[in-house]
Amino acid sequence: MDYIALAIPLFFLLMGIELAWSAWSNRKVYRFNDFVANMGCGIGSQVVGAFTKAGIFAVYLAVYDNWRLFTLENSVLTWIVTFLLIDLLYYWFHRLSHEINFLWAAHIVHHQSEEYNLSVALRQSWWQGLFSFWFYVPVAFLGVDPITIVTVGAFVTLYQFWIHTKALGKLGPLEWLFNTPSHHRVHHGSDPKYIDRNHAGTLIIWDKIFGTYQVEEEEPTYGITTPLNTWDPLKANFHYYQDLFRWARQARNWKDKVRFFLKPPGWMPDYMGGFQAPKEVDRATYRKYDTDANSRTVAYVVMQFTVLLVVTTFFLFQQEQLGDVRKWTTAALIVIWVMDLGLLLEGGRHWVRWAEVLRILVLAALLLVSTDLLQGAVATAGIVLFTTLSLLGLWWSYRPQAGALRAA
């Protein structure tokens, strides 16, 4: 059962409410380019998950079937204990994801946005799931059945959606026990006093017990200490690995090469400058990354993004019917799709337009060989129409605008 995919309509409803709140209260919390990048990361992580979920479940099942210590009955008590355990293990996984470089290289994606809104909750690493599930294997070993583990795990993830908002202030007694928007805003702050604080999933008590709790004082500056400066989700998911390998190459001995992957972010050997402590953010001069795409490109991206959502939803719910070739092709297309949209919003280098042409044509071919799932003639007409409109839209958005011509 894919709980995250099932919750997609609820995500959009709540983001709509947040957007309405933002207009009503005159606080701009969404930027279109940042939103598209966040969603691109979220979509990619669901697509990767479609390939890894079964394997992860098989590991839990193998441990449960062959090596479990107890056989726990499916009772309310079991569920409560499982929830507490998984929430605690999540805390440690999340904390170590901030304190160990090779884990941070995946988790960093969630922290790259310089905005704070519900779409940031969906900004997820594509690889993190491959690291996190090991932390829950002991629960299967204890004798909790895999379905309970996956369900409780999904709950801990889904719980964290609503706390990614500026719309809610402090929530009274709820703040004592639960992770709240206020606690989690701190977690996304790049100010030195907020860094590596409040790693909780559902219950904030773990941070209070293990000494990583920080109360929200002035509003955090959101993002990472070295801004990503791109809307490209592919780059977002690879850049810190690239950094780690580059540094490791520069290291003088094997010990230091390995250390780069196991030490906390900021670690450097002395001969490379020593530990790079996070610097205080100067709010007066700090500028968020931004780009100014022309209105035609934005219109084109809106159109393609809408269709991307439909194709992704279709992919997530029909993945079993697709067969291997179509499944891999669709996944590859979605990855190129989110990359293209991000890069187009940055002004798009020439090759991005050609990548888009190719992407549109391969998508058309893929849809045409999928009419078994899309019912016949109407679908075929729709695909031809959409493909034509896409290519025309791309061409139209590429022409210089009247304003640009005047300036020239």
Ligand SMILES: [Zn+2]
């Ligand atoms: Zn984090």
Ligand SMILES: [Zn+2]
């Ligand atoms: Zn978060």
